[in-house]
Amino acid sequence: NFELPLNDNYLRQIKNHAQIDYRIEARTTLSDLAPWRQIGIVSGLLGSIDDHKAEPGSQLIYRITPINQFGEGPSSSSYPIKLPLLLTTLERCIEDFRFLILGSNTIQLRWRLGDTVIDALGFRRNPNQSYNMTSHLDTDESAEICERVKFSIERRDGYAGDWYPIREQINGNLHNKIILSNFEYLDKEIACRIIANVDGQQTKPSRPINISIKTVEEYLISWDDPDIQSLYTSHILNLSIPQVLQKDTTYAIQIQHEGSIEWTTIASNLDTNQWTWIQPNPLIGYHVRILPSNQFGFGHPTRNVLIPPQVSK
Known part of the structure; x- marks a missing residue:
């Protein structure tokens, strides 16, 4: 969205039926030599256009150029705009997903919030920190992430069954552990997976783990x-x-x-x-x-x- 210059000169051109169009362009901030991508041309007093090709997570600069019958006027550029990341496209949102059988119908699940999610939330300070990023977060950052993340656990019986939730709205943490009781049929093949909900966006499910008993027959x-x-x-x-x-x-x-x-x-x-x-x-x-x-x-x-x-x- 942008506001049109409602000064006397502009109002005089409208009154004289001199139409002014606006060309809207966008460019990534990764390089000053990146080409401008034309989004479209806005006519009259609309002042609004949708950028359908903007990639989630990218940082763009938008440029507006007025055009009339005499040619182009001076362009106006925006400040760099950071687009929100679409978390459903992220990989490895759940890491170190493991289980431990505690009894005949009780299991413990353990997992860690993936570094890709922490990075997407803007907590990476050093670009060289690509491993075990959670060890570099301070207490305030960890508390903020916990408020913005919720987990749910889904279960599938057998290899061809449907996934269904068994525990939802689990308060998020960097390192997570939960005990599930009344977990019947542990002597059969059961699969579990974790889904993280970050800022209201559901991420890709974790890799499923098969909870089975491996022992001598x-x-x-x-x-x-x-x-x-x-x-x-x-x-x-x-x-x-x-x-x-x-x-x-x-x-x-x-x-x-x-x-x-x-x-x-x-x-x-x-x-x-x-x-x-x-x-x-x-x-x-x-x-x-x-x-x-x-x-x-x-x-x-x-x-x-x-x-x-x-x-x-």
Whole structure:
């Protein structure tokens, strides 16, 4: 927008039907030799025109030149104008996006506001600071960025599902951490991503991370056979029936979930001293014990062994 010179000479030309047009041009400030780009010509008293080719984030100088039937008049240039950056075009707005599984249905997400966003908000002082810019910000700048940034978390189940928000309007910070509970189905493939909203503009989503459990698909449980000879070396039974006690001994494997008092048998009538447990739930910790038996009945169970949750990222 610009105001027309409503002086006596101009009003006299209008009264005499001498039309004055205005040519509007723009040039980048990156170089004094950059060519002028014509935006358009405004006729009469309009005083307004739209620049549809201005690139977001660029700095431009605008020039206005009056034209009438006698030719061009003296041009008038504006001060350099910094156009706001379109944040939806920025890359790497979220960096160092990681997760940590804390339990069977609880995860922790961690991420950092990208340097490109901090630079776009005008907080880069030294052009050579291109790495870990957050360490160069003072307290006031960090507080201002926190007020202007909000985060939202989206989730996708499987590879072909739709993204849907699970937490919105998270107060922004340079370094962020959040714990999500009631996160079911961690034993299946789940993807999460972070979206930053800066000054009301939604940036590009972060790269999605797949939250999956990587662990062995089986547990090998083994134990030592009892040595009847060593058990009864000083007992009269050693002379008569130790082989009978050891004959036809079988084993059962029992597990107890952490936090439970009940034992569950997952294998029985085993005649060897090892057994492979296929596809245990790696999110749960177990206590395991062996229960021997023979023709006389069940023996005493072994000391239970803890298998902690096998979770990692």
